[in-house]
Amino acid sequence: MGLVTDLKDALRQSPTTTKDRERSRGSYWCHDCAERIRDVDFEGDDTPSCPECGDEMEFERSPDSAGCAC
Numbered sequence: 001m002g003l004v005t006d007l008k009d010a011l012r013q014s015p016t017t018t019k020d021r022e023r024s025r026g027s028y029w030c031h032d033c034a035e036r037i038r039d040v041d042f043e044g045d046d047t048p049s050c051p052e053c054g055d056e057m058e059f060e061r062s063p064d065s066a067g068c069a070c
Contacts, residue, residue, distance in 0.1 A: 032053060
């Protein structure tokens with residue numbers, strides 16, 4: 001039981017940031033480069049450019065909605 005208790009305590013104490021707690025609506029993807037940026041990690045009002053190729057990325061919703069961002 002000591003190991004289980006230690007693991008539970010460690011998980012309770014793990015630091016979380018505000019971004020970790022924010023509910024993501026989806027991610028921006030570059031399908032050519034397989035690059036992904038979560039919407040909560042991108043600051044700005046426009047669509048981000050792919051860090052690899054520079055093309056505009058495409059927004060896809062989260063898996064629990066109609067369009068999958070898996």
